[in-house]
Amino acid sequence: MIPELGLIEGRFGRIWDEAERGYVVRTLADAGYGFYHYGPKADRPLRREWRVAHTPAHSEALARLGAEVRGAGMRFGIAITPVGSTHPFDDEARADLKRRVADLDAIGIDDLCVLFDDLRGDMPELAARQADVVNFCADLTHASRVYTCPTYYSDDPVLDLVFEQRPQDYLGEIGRRLDPAVQVYWTGEEVCAKAIEPAHLERVAGELGRPVCLWDNWPVNDGARMSRFLHLRAFTGRSADAAQHITGHAINPAIQAHLGCIPALTLPMLYDQRERYAYGAAFAAASRALLGEEFAAMLQQDIAALQDVGQERLGARAERLRARYRAIDHPAAREILRWLDGDDLMTDDEVQTQ
Template sequence: MALNLGVIEGFFGKPWSWADRTTVLRTLAGAGYRFYHYGPKADPFLRRRWREPHPPEQFAPLAAFAAECRRLGVRFGVALTPAGSTHPFNEESRAALTRKLRQLDALGIDDLAILFDDLPADLPDLARSQAELVDFCANNSRATQVFFCPSFYSDDPILERAWGKRPPDYLQRLGRHLDRKVRVYWTGEEVVSREIGVAHLERVQHELGRKVCLWDNYPVNDGVRMSQYLHLRAFTGRPAAIRHHVTGHAINPASQPLLSCIPALTLAASYREGERYAYGQAFLTAATKVLGADFGTMLHRDILPLQDTGLDNLGPRFAELRERYGAIDHPAAREITDWLDGRFRTTLEEVQTQ
């Protein structure tokens, strides 16, 4: 059974260029990725300034990217975070959403994702209010699939500490109020889940009354802490058997677009190979495809300092790595040297203001 693999571009910090997105799209489309949801936190016209239309100089490349998705047989979607629209969900909110949805329809979107992640959630009747807004968007959009990321998109207690107390029976209430066709994004037992297993997915399906679509926060490396690490290793902790318990599996990629393709390719391999999957070999195969054999072998050798040590703790290894990757004329090598030079650090201000 083929699984619906996708990308949810939903990270904080420095956004990708349109050329970066196109490279990732073409690389992953060839490996079986079938949807791409555009929703970088750095795009203010999808978040804090969502009531304003995208200006023409930003709308044009977005439309061109949507067209490239269609050419490659990849469903294109936009992820909208309509902050401040549910309480109250009044005529002003409806009018603003209608205007926004008309502009997104002009792109020819296949999917519409409504996100309420990382917003204050200590609000009355949260599940019903959010479901009402999602239903309104679904009825006023030409998108043929609607996705929804709830305020509490994981069991992780960090969400309550950050955004407010989880309402009793939140998932059950969402399941009752949301249209059955709406696909719900879910990250697993944690915001950044080490493992996503069948038993957990069965429990969430029971509470929601539907299978979830995974929003996998690997290899994403945004935030003040995570941006000190490159997430390169092959996927583990996602057994192929979970394909029967989800409607799809989307990755939230890293700030480094080309390097993100390496673990992304291994996820496709893990589902394809099942019990025959070997994560070390999967990394080498994917790295060779993206980087070439010599560069891929070099990166495999340096995974420990790049992924586990942390930028501030490299010590004398910093100069060695900077010299080695600075000598390689390859865009992925420049992603590594830019990371070493601190150009991918995500600041607390970016997290708080994007």
Template sequence: MTPELGIIEGFFGRPYTWEERADMVRALAPAGYGFYLYAPKIDGHLRRRWREPYPDATLEALAGFAQACRDAGVRFGVGLSPYELFLNFDDAAKADLAAKLAQLDSLGLVDLGVFFDDMKGALPELAPRQVEIVHWIAERSAADRIIACPSYYTDDPVLDRVFGQRPANYLEDLGAGLDPAIELMWTGEEVCAREFSPGHLARVAEQMRRKPFLWDNYPVNDGPRMSRHLHLRAFTGRPAAMSAEISAHGINTASQAVLSRIPALTLAESYRDGDRYQYVAAFRRAAREVLGPDLADAVERTLLLLEDAGLDVITAEQSERLKARFGAFDHPAAREVLAWLDGAFAIGAEELQTQ
């Protein structure tokens, strides 16, 4: 059984264009991708500057994209990260939040994400404060579905090192306090999980008191380390049996909008084929569908350089050969490879701190 699949545009760095977003929706909807959560880290009006209203031009562009989603039969949603709101949820903050919700409601959004990730979290009353905020939002938003992302959305201890030690029983308290209709996101045993097991997901569901809404950090390739690589290979480590343990499966796509469609298509195939799934064959089918036979062959022949070696290992001579090879194609995916080779998608540590 295939769960509800969708796209989460939740990465740091260079965002997609509106045309790229609409093209992705139209390309992946036939494969079963039924929702799109717009939440790029670079959009300050959803994050550190969430109190500021959207400019009219941006709101108009968002409305156009929302319509493109509706035309494709895809649920349109926005991920709002009200930065450190839980530190002071006073009347002024509530007024600012109500104004932002009204703007978002004007877009006709179906899903609203309330994200508490990437913020300091070592507070003893963190869970009840976040429960209060999410319920306050749910009472005022016109969205059909509210999806909350916890501050500690994985077992990975890296979050405790960066944002402070998670409060005891945080996930259990959050799950116990939230209305059962509200979804809760989870990225797995790690921030970028290598695999998911039904047993792990069942354990998390027990803690949350609901099945996790999966935020899968593949093929995302942001950050100083990952942006040096293209993530193109097919999905592995996502057994079809896990579909019974999750409420939905959203993938955080790579910075390269067209190339991201290749692994995205393989995830749909892995659920469809179950135990018969073969990841190399799935990659080849998806690559040919997205790129055409010749460009797909060029990508497969250079996977070891593009995905495994990366920019820190590729020599100047190899880079020139790659530019010559992909420069021969008039295709947006080839242009993404060329831009990546030129460093256009590179992300520094400072962007992780400021976006």
């Protein structure tokens, strides 16, 4: 059993251009992915400046993306993070939400995502107010599916450290108050989960009163620490038996559009092959399919340096890697060169301001 697979473009960092995103759409659609949710943190009219509409040019670009996604056989969704709409959830907030949901509907969406991830949690009646906002938007939108992501989207105690201690019974209350049709994104036991097991998902579903849609933070590599590494390896620590406990499995992509499709292609293999799945063989098959035999073999040789050592510790190896990948005329090779040159490395300030 393969659950509905998708991509939630919900990372920090550089926004892909249309060519990069188009490549990802085509590649994932061909691999059997079923939905694409657009919501990069750097798209300010969807987050920090959500009350302000996209420019006409940007709205047209998103409409083209939606048409491309649907043309490839996937559902298209847009994610909005309505910062400050819950406290107070007053007439002004309702008017702004009504206008912005109409804007997104006009672009053309199958799915609407109303997200609260990475927002402060020390607010009174947090679960109740967030559920009110989501239900309000769900009643307005023409989209046939609605998703949300709570502020505490994992058991990970780092969320309590960064966003204040989560309210008691936060997950249970938000589950009871949300419209039963709303799907809830969840990352697992950790923000970047090393493993996602059926027993954990079953427990969370019981607490929330519904199965979750996985927001899998692999191969995402945003932020000041993770952007120093290329996330290339195939999926590990994910059980195919999780399928019976979730509504879908969405991945959060890497900054590097072409390279990130290598691990993306291994997720359907994991579910399809089950106990026959081997992550090394899956990486080899996916990289050969996307890069060709010679490039894939080279990447296999260098994967430890690129994924484990990291950009800042390569030393003299960096120039040798530049020479190797400069000789390859391929967008993925150019992504490696860009990363080696530090062009996609992020800072903490970027994350805090996006």
